[in-house]
Amino acid sequence: MAPLNDQSPERVARAFVEAINHRSVEELVALMTEDHVFIDGVGSRAEGREKMKAGWEGYFHMVPDYEVVVNETFADGNVVLMMGRAEGTYAVEGKLLPENRWQTPAAWRALIREGLVAEWRVYADNEPIRQLMARHRG
Amino acid sequence: MPLSAEFPEFAARAFVEAINHRNIDELAGLMTDDHVFIDCLGKRLESREKLMAAWEEYFQAVPDFEMVVDETYVAGNVVVLLGHAHGTYATEGKLLRENEWKTPVIWRARIRWGLVAEWSVCGSNDPLRHLMDKHRA
Secondary structure (H helix, E strand, O other): OOOOOOOOHHHHHHHHHHHHHOOOHHHHHHOEEEEEEEEOOOOOEEEOHHHHHHHHHHHHHHOOOOEEEEEEEEEEOOEEEEEEEEEEEOOEOOEOOHHHEEEEEEEEEEEEEOOEEEEEEEEEOOHHHHHHHHHHHO | OOHHHHOHHHHHHHHHHHHHHOOHHHHHHOEEEEEEEEOOOOOEEEOHHHHHHHHHHHHHHOOOOEEEEEEEEEEOOEEEEEEEEEEEOOEOOEOOHHHEEEEEEEEEEEEEOOEEEEEEEEEOOHHHHHHHHHHHO
16 A cells, blocks of 8 residues: 555544554555554553554454444644544454453544654553453453 | 633633642533533543532542643534643552552543533543552552
8 A cells, every 4th residue: 555645644544544443454554654653542652663563463363353433533734633432352262252342432643644654642541451351361 | 601602622721720720619610510521431420510529539539630731622612632641649648659640641522601511531541540459459
């Protein structure tokens, strides 16, 4: 996928959300700048497209039906803010069981540079999935 | 008509200031009667009276609670504020350095006639939760 130079920052951010919802690491990587930065809910940073490729692969392995649902979008220059919820099922021994389904309100802030996502920041309380993980780790 | 009725951002900013003053009366004066609070996990708490009690309890738990706003987005009557929250979890009325916490947060305010009709918070409560768990253990 080529950079979406002719697209608005909002379109680029939406394409990133679609790539997440396709659980397509290739699509995601193609939308990241080389120096892409990911910032999680507690402010921890992961830098570099390669690192984030591995990060998303690991996450999709853990939550194979992970989905981002966007209800509202705000944009200002190269920054796009999306609010909604994240949901999915925590996979236990490769199985997606209804009791391991979780959902949490979430927001995402995307910084767009030359048609690519330079920074992806998540605001969310991960307590629902953390509780499932703790339960299964016993 | 108060200026905040024409400019929703003013009402949201005033609400932030009231929180940072830890002033329940100021907060109550900025809430609609049917004010709704939605927490980070999507739980709703409704009515000004209930929220006054909840904020009072929260300010007892975190007496130096503060919101820092870095970015603001406005669309119609909705104001979204990005930044972080920080404070110290009080143990036996004391504010100890090891109980300080900070977390990135987004706040979303829906304004009606210059008052805050809905206030929702989106962000990780983990730092504070860990402290509370530690002291309960």
